[in-house]
Amino acid sequence: MLQILILVLSALAVILLSILIFLLCKKNNKHQREIDERLKAQQETIDLKNKLTLALQAGELSVWSYLPEEDGFDLADTSTVPQPGMKLQDVTKQLVPEDQEKHRRLVWDIVEGKCDRKAEIFRLVTPDGNIRWYEIYAMGVKDENGKVRRLIGTQKDITAQAKREMALRKYIQRSELAIRSANIIQWDYDVATRKFTRLFVDSTQPDLFIRKPYNFSLHPEDRLILKNEEDLRTEGKDGSHSLHLRVMLEGETEYRWVNSFAVPLEKNADGFVTKLTGLQIDLTPLEKAEESNRMKSAFLANMSHEIRTPLNAIVGFSQLLAQTEDKEEQAEFVRIIENNNNLLLQIINDILDLSKIEAGKIEFIITDFNVSEILTDLRQVYTPRLEKGVELICDIPYPTCIIRSEKNRLTQVLSNLLSNAAKFTSKGSITMGYRVTEGELSFYVTDTGKGIEKENLEQVFERFTKFDSFVPGTGLGLSICQLIVHKLGGQISVESEIGKGSTFRFTIACNSASITG
Structure with missing residues (x-):
């Protein structure tokens, strides 16, 4: 009986030992699996980190972390500007002065909850004095209470891109200026x-x-x-x-x-x-220059004819004057010589005046004078020069109108306008006059002559312009009038209708006029 009990106990012991060994083996297997899984997870983490690092490197990005409560950076790549242990001001001081406040605002706008994330571009001064551009992305990491405990961000060196963009902007700006x-x-x-x-x-x-x-x-x-x-x-x-x-x-x-x-x-x-x-x-300046050259060429081609015509008359009638004793013929020859002498003198004066005005050497002597006297004197000078049947009317509103201006140049303008009117008016009348307005004097010369074609009105005051090649002159008179009027602070214009005549109006600056009568 005892032997049977011993055998049973031995069998139970063997069974218990087997169960214990089985349980120990199972526990060891589970532990090994846990170790294997932990190692596998660690390896996956390492692989993921390596992949993340490679991805960041591929995008030329580096990561940083900032703890606002401690005012310190605790995580950064070796290539990142903020390194562990640095404070915010340590990083800010490395930026160009214009970007320092912007950098502080990027951090504190996120910390204070004004925005969840933010991106900016900053310029950093390197130890060797060069400037590099960085693009910064940052976001806040909040706790369960919604308070930002950490800032995580990336940094990318975009110096090459920024320099290309700057060069492009400069090129575009220069192109725009050009x-x-x-x-x-x-x-x-x-x-x-x-x-x-x-x-x-x-x-x-x-x-x-x-x-x-x-x-x-x-x-x-x-x-x-x-x-x-x-x-x-x-x-x-x-x-x-x-x-x-x-x-x-x-x-x-x-x-x-x-x-x-x-x-x-x-x-x-x-x-x-x-x-x-x-x-x-x-191309307007080029067109005008070409037109001016064409007009100058035509002017030079015609100038010999314009000068030779009165010279031939002066020489020819001077010889005839010496050969005749008839008083009437002598008087007629003297009149012709005087007219051609005046014409030649006018041509030369026009050329000289134009060159002086262009060179800025024409003299303007400002004095006090009576405008009414100028018109009266011009009527006496030009009345004998008009063709028979043409009346010269002088519209003088005041016997005395004293102004302060350039008497000789004003007389020259009126004289040129009267001379032109006389050339193109064969019947009717020529009227000259003036009006006193606030701050200026307004003059006019009106004729009942042949008039000017509508399409030619825009070219009336251009140099070397002549619309009738059979009428003597240089084509400079009206251009000189315009230059003088502008010098006197005024404007000149023309109205004309073909077959009915023309009206030239101009003003000169005049702050005050002393009027009597």
Whole structure:
């Protein structure tokens, strides 16, 4: 019985020992699995960190962390500007002065809850004195109470990009200055609406344009040119890439000569151009210079004839005067010689006056004088010069009108206007007069002569301009009148109707006039 009990106990002991060994093995296996899983998790964490590091490196980013309550950075890459142990002011001091307050605001706007995240660009001064640009992204990490306990951010060195953008901005700004100085206008054109848009560089963002409607009017003779061009574009056909036109910009009163260059900007699915872009270059100074050169060439070509004509008359009639003893013939020859002598003197004086005015050497001697006396004296001088049947009327509102101005130059202007009126008036009358207005005197010379063609009115005061080659003169008189009037602080204008005569009006500055009678 005892043996049986011993056997049973032995069997139980073996069973218990087996169970114990089984449990120990199972526990060891579980522990090993936990170790393996922990190692695997650690490896995954290391791999993830390495991948994150690689991703940050690929994006040229580095990470930093800031604890606002401790005012210290506690996490940063080796390439990050804020390093562990540094305070906020240590980093701020490394920035250029203009960016320091902006850097403080980036941090405290997030800490104070004004924003959850923020991005800014800062310039940092390196120890060797160079400047580098950094793009900073930051966000706040809050606790369960919603208070920001930590700032996490990234830093990216964008120096190369910033320098490229600065170079681009400078290039665009220089281009804009060059475009403006050359009177060049940038425009876009919509084929469907036939509307032009003017482009201006935005000074705050030089790589962007400010767009405004571009309004202008074309010279009547050039309207058909642009219309034909627009019709071609609307039909999907290729138009000209360069047009030579006369345009008047909105708010202006004179036409400009321009060259307009265009290139396709956008096309539709059918390949038709829907939008053009281009430049309009102001050629007015060149056109005027070329016109001036043409007029000067014509002037020089005609000058020999203009001078030779009175000289021939003076020489010829002087010889005839020496050969005749007839009193009437002598008187007639003397009259012809005097007239041609005056004409020759006028031609030479015009040339000299023009050169003096251009050189700024013409003298203006300001004195007090009676305007009414000037008109009276001119009537006596010019009445004998008029053709028979032409009356010279003098409209003098006051016997005495004392002003302070340049007497000789005022007389010269009135004399030139009277001389022109006498040349082109064969019947009727010539009237000259003046009116006193506030701050100025207004003069006029009106004739009943042949008049001026409407299309020639704009060129009346241009130099070397002559509309009748059979009438002697240099074509400088009216141009000189305009220059003198401008010097005297006034303006000159003309009204004319072909076959009915012309009226020239001009003003001169006059602060006060002493009037009697």
